[in-house]
Amino acid sequence: DIQMTQSPSSVSASVGDRVTITCQASQAIGTWLAWYQQKPGQAPKLLIFPASRLQSGVPSRFSGSGSGTDFTLTISSLQPEDFATYYCQQANSFPLAFGQGTRLEIK
Amino acid sequence: QVHLVESGGGVVQPGGSLRVSCEASGFTFRNYGMSWVRQAPGKGLQWVAFIQSDANKEYYSDSVKGRFTVSRDNSKNTLYLHMSGLRADDSAVYYCAKGIDPAVVTVFDDWGQGTLVTVSS
Numbered sequence: 001d002i003q004m005t006q007s008p009s010s011v012s013a014s015v016g017d018r019v020t021i022t023c024q025a026s027q028a029i030g031t032w033l034a035w036y037q038q039k040p041g042q043a044p045k046l047l048i049f050p051a052s053r054l055q056s057g058v059p060s061r062f063s064g065s066g067s068g069t070d071f072t073l074t075i076s077s078l079q080p081e082d083f084a085t086y087y088c089q090q091a092n093s094f095p096l097a098f099g100q101g102t103r104l105e106i107k
Numbered sequence: 108q109v110h111l112v113e114s115g116g117g118v119v120q121p122g123g124s125l126r127v128s129c130e131a132s133g134f135t136f137r138n139y140g141m142s143w144v145r146q147a148p149g150k151g152l153q154w155v156a157f158i159q160s161d162a163n164k165e166y167y168s169d170s171v172k173g174r175f176t177v178s179r180d181n182s183k184n185t186l187y188l189h190m191s192g193l194r195a196d197d198s199a200v201y202y203c204a205k206g207i208d209p210a211v212v213t214v215f216d217d218w219g220q221g222t223l224v225t226v227s228s
Contacts, residue, residue, distance in 0.1 A: 001169070034214045036152075043202055043218035044152065055216070087152055091213035094166035096142070096154040 002026050002090050006099025012107040017078045021102045023071045023088035032092035035064055035073045038101075039084045048073065049091065078104075109133040109217040111203050116222030123193050127222050129186040129203030137161075137181040140212030143188045145199035146221075155201070156188060160209065171197075193226045200224075 003026040013019050023033065031051035036044040046055050048064040051071055061076045075082055083106050088099040115127035129141070143155040156177040157166045165177055174192040179185065186203050200223050204215035 032213070038152075043220060044215075046207070046214065046216045049207070049214045089152075089154075089214070091211075094157060094213070095168050096157070096213055098152040098154065101151040 001095055002029065002093065002097055004088055004090055004097045004099040006088055006102055008102060009100060010103040010105060012105045013078055014107045015078050015080060017107075019075045019078060019104065021073045021086055021088075021104075023066075023073070023099050025069045025071075025090050025092075028068045029090050029092035031067050032090060033064075033066065033071045034089045034091050036087045036089065037082075037084045038087065044087065047086075075104075080106075109205065111205065111217060111219035113201065113203055113219040113222035116201065116224045118225045118227060119193055120228050121194060121226055123226075124189070124191040125193065125224060126187055126189045127201050127224065129188075129219055131184045131186065131203075131205070134205070134217075136179075136184040138209045140206045140209075141177075141179065141186045142204045142206070142212075142215065143177060143186075144202045144204050144215070144218075145197075146202070147196070147199040150199075153199075157212065158186070159212070190224070193224075195226050198224060198226045 005024045033051040034049040035047045038044040052064045086102045110132045142157045158177045176189045178187045200221035202221045203219045205217040206212035207216040
């Protein structure tokens, strides 16, 4: 089974900051990697899949990169609505797996 | 517009059973693989189960294999998760989630609002 390791588990940042979240797969998954954003009390929202393709309607300040085992999500200039929890997910094979999540908090 | 509406959650005793449902609308349900994903209170997301569009294939996480069964009724546009042998660590919000297209069943672009299952005596 493929395990996903996400870091950091939490990060404090200010509006306008650049933030990077990393995700590592326990084995190569090509670009079968998705990123989700979840706000309190809401279902997750798909941001990026495969590894670097923004979903329709996602602001261009979000970007994803990586392939194989190492991936990153970058938010270039944080906006107030970006403070949320972010999850990576391997979509290569069953059983599917999410990272532990990164909580992005306002400094 | 896609709508996924879960129902059937509640409080159940350890060792008990429960069936949760997900009614789908706004897309051709019979063409899409569907999954259940859960989230324990204050915790992260955990994929639980998947069922192929024609119900010919199912996959489960190790933590629920042998205890949970996913099924669907394409004539009713409804997805089910039958849970038995419930344990305290099964307590979570259970989301149904739709694959982004018929060929990509492992990434989810639409989710329901979730239904809360609490396992407690």
